Amino acid sequence: MTQVQDMKLDGNAIAGLLREIFAVEMTTARGTCASCGAVNEVGRVEVYIHAPGTVVRCPDCEQVLMRVVHGRGRYWVDMTGVRCLEFAES
Template sequence: MSEHEPGWLDGNAIAGLLEDVFGGDMTRVPRGCGSCGTHAPVAAHRVHLGAGAVLRCPACGDVALQVVEAGDRLVVRFSGTWTLVRPGARRRRPTGTSASTPRLRFGR
């Protein structure tokens, strides 16, 4: 028996899609809902699949993310507050920065 209501999957359902877009695992990325203030990782959100994928807040159902294929493009639209932590920032340091430049950190 599934603990989920019919019609949606958890955020892990679009893990591969988000990894294609962002180049890393996004399921643990925290997102703050602009409507109810809930902070939850992407994996805890609800995914509705149709013409595209819609990620919704697990508490209030507000839209968190929309992913739609448009021709040969993938269009991603965010809502709310997202905290992205990208491992390997040191290797990707922009040219022209010194070794004393603080490492980029997002979120916690």
């Protein structure tokens, strides 16, 4: 039986995906959760990739921060769960 705990990864699992979208190193970017206001580095967020898309959740309140769908050569990125994203210039 699949261990459910194994399905949750940490934010380092989306390092490559975020580089494709944002084209800069993003794992040290800090996002503010639109739901609870917690600020977390990308490396600390909770990631679910065994799904039709990638779902990123706040480690403090489990609400959705980002959803990324990749198909037919396109990306769909929902970031309504991130109120502010702070990252260093490259």
